[in-house]
Amino acid sequence: MPTTDLAFIEYALYKNDDNSFIKHIQADLTANEDGSYSTSLQDGIKPGTYKVCFIAHGIKAAAFDESTGMVTFPNVGDTFWGNDELEVTAEEKDKTVTVALARAIAGIEFKATDAVPSNVYQFTIGSSGLYNTLSILDGTVGNGTIEIPYSYLFKSEDYAEDQRTSHLIYTLAPGNGAASIGNMSIAAKEEGGVIVRQKQINDIPIYRNKITRYSGTLYTPNITDSQFVISIDKSWGGYEEKELDIL
Numbered sequence: 001m002p003t004t005d006l007a008f009i010e011y012a013l014y015k016n017d018d019n020s021f022i023k024h025i026q027a028d029l030t031a032n033e034d035g036s037y038s039t040s041l042q043d044g045i046k047p048g049t050y051k052v053c054f055i056a057h058g059i060k061a062a063a064f065d066e067s068t069g070m071v072t073f074p075n076v077g078d079t080f081w082g083n084d085e086l087e088v089t090a091e092e093k094d095k096t097v098t099v100a101l102a103r104a105i106a107g108i109e110f111k112a113t114d115a116v117p118s119n120v121y122q123f124t125i126g127s128s129g130l131y132n133t134l135s136i137l138d139g140t141v142g143n144g145t146i147e148i149p150y151s152y153l154f155k156s157e158d159y160a161e162d163q164r165t166s167h168l169i170y171t172l173a174p175g176n177g178a179a180s181i182g183n184m185s186i187a188a189k190e191e192g193g194v195i196v197r198q199k200q201i202n203d204i205p206i207y208r209n210k211i212t213r214y215s216g217t218l219y220t221p222n223i224t225d226s227q228f229v230i231s232i233d234k235s236w237g238g239y240e241e242k243e244l245d246i247l
Helices: none
Strands: 010-017 022-030 046-059 070-072 080-088 105-112 124-127 133-135 150-153 166-172 179-189 194-207 211-216
Touching: 105 179, 105 194, 124 166, 150 166, 194 211
Parallel strands: 105 211
Antiparallel strands: 010 022, 010 046, 046 080, 070 133, 105 166, 124 150, 124 179, 179 194
16 A cells, blocks of 8 residues: 655643643654654653643644644645553653554545556646644544645656556545545646546545545547437439430
């Protein structure tokens, strides 16, 4: 399954009894050779019972709102969320807490079954809006959406006859899977922007931690199925009268 790199971890601490906000920290994530991630994130916590909440992602410009606990992303990449209850006692000096994070996004993929024609230069995807807000407290997705245009310029290797390219975009997704994107438009274009092929898809279902894949012709110029109706008028158009010369 395709993924994108993670680079940041959002950490938020809340009181467990009333979910009142205490603090938020954004820290860097470091990718290890074995595929795991590490961070230098540490926090000194007074005795009490808390909720510790995390979002791992790769978008530096993500913004955290202390009043709502929502993280807003200007772009959406691979994103993971998780929380846990933490109890700290006065006797404890050091404590290691393991929190499991689960993917909070869905993928939408357009997979080509045709080769890229030599005149096709670019493939674009537009949408009515992708979900881009996520609660760090409970992992719910906000109602807000944002237009995130996708544009892919074909590389020389994409034009090989046996090559089949695909295009994947991400959106945050509600945990219950009962969500959809209103509409998306896809287009294959020549270098000057002339559209070679285009299509609109409506009501795209999305599911957290799953990819909705559409397979089919993406680049070959649209062909209109034409039917010819032949009408033959068998009646004669009358006579042209001529007199024969008398010899």
